[in-house]
Amino acid sequence: QVQVVESGGGLVQPGGSLRLSCAASGSNLGLYHMGWYRQVPGKQRELVAFISTGNFTNYASSVKGRFTISRDNGKNTVYLQMNTLKPEDTAVYYCNARLNSVYWGQGTQVTVSS
Numbered sequence: 606q607v608q609v610v611e612s613g614g615g616l617v618q619p620g621g622s623l624r625l626s627c628a629a630s631g632s633n634l635g636l637y638h639m640g641w642y643r644q645v646p647g648k649q650r651e652l653v654a655f656i657s658t659g660n661f662t663n664y665a666s667s668v669k670g671r672f673t674i675s676r677d678n679g680k681n682t683v684y685l686q687m688n689t690l691k692p693e694d695t696a697v698y699y700c701n702a703r704l705n706s707v708y709w710g711q712g713t714q715v716t717v718s719s
Contacts, residue, residue, distance in 0.1 A: 607632035607708050614713030621705055623660060625685040625710045627700030635678035638703045641685045643696035650699065654685060659662075668694075690717045 613625040625641065626710050644650040654674035655663045662674055674688040683700065697712040 606706075607634070607702050607704075609702050609708055609710040609711040610639060611698065611700045614698060614715045616716045616718065617717050619690060619692060619717055620687045621690050621717070621719060622686070623690065623715060625687065625700075625715070626696055627683040627685075627710060629681045629683075629702065630631045633678070634676065634681040634702070636704055637708075639683045640701040640703065641674060641683075642699045642701055643694075644699065644712075645696045648674075652659065653698070656683065687715070690715075692717045 607629050609627050609629050611625060611627050613623060617623050640655045642650045643653050645669045649673050653665050653668055654672055656674045656676055664672060669693045676683045695715060695717050698713050699712045700710040702708040
């Protein structure tokens, strides 16, 4: 069973960048499809970016061209590079690992504000 832990969140000004990391333990991350989701209070959790075991990627339309998901199976880590951040990107960001079951991390807060 895999465990995932997110890190890299914080406060950033509009137009800035952050890189989130999702570190896995307990299993080989290369076996899992991985996703980054985000949630704001009162709204449903939404998919931001997805990367398959074969490195196929998909993005929410709101982040396409600004965010990049990648994986380093040797480091058992998935990344979300976020550029040109906007206030509407403010949310708790969650990492998700999917094989036969779905495993979630505890989330990391991203706040985009001047």
